[in-house]
Amino acid sequence: MPIYEYECTSCGGLVSILVTRHQDPEDLSCEYCGSKDMKRVISPVNFHLPQGDRLSSYTPGKERDEGFYRDSRNIGLRAEQMLKKAGVDPGEAFKAKLDNLRSDPSRILKD
Ligand SMILES: [Zn+2]
Structure with a gap:
């Protein structure tokens, strides 16, 4: 069974949840503030890096796991x-375009 990490959009609290077949992930609530507004964290490994660190720790040619992509x-x-x-x-303009893509990758098809 997969373990997913969710971030509370209200307080930023992180919750790790073992998702079973019987549990509806939409039913989650934050264990810190009780908010139901949780979003799935896609790549726990890189998630907490600020964009600046992300850039400086990026090594071209280095093999990356699926989460990176x-x-x-x-x-x-x-x-x-x-x-x-x-x-x-x-x-x-370039930076703005990147920011847009990063927040909504589906735009690559629209723009
Ligand atoms: Zn919360």
Whole structure:
């Protein structure tokens, strides 16, 4: 049975839950504040890294697990790092586009 991590969108509390077949994950509530507004944490390994650390800890060519590719916050990390290394400012429009993609990866099809 998988263990999922959920983050409370009200207080930011993290809850790990062993999901059984009989349990509806929609029925979760935060054990800290009682809020029902929980969202699934996709990649617990990288989740708590601020974007700056994410960028500096990114190593091109290093083998990554599936979670890395599922985590939309890692979109464009490579491009961002290459530009930074080359001393090129990608500009606000580029950054805004990345932010949009990271928060809603389905936009890649819309934009
Ligand atoms: Zn909470």
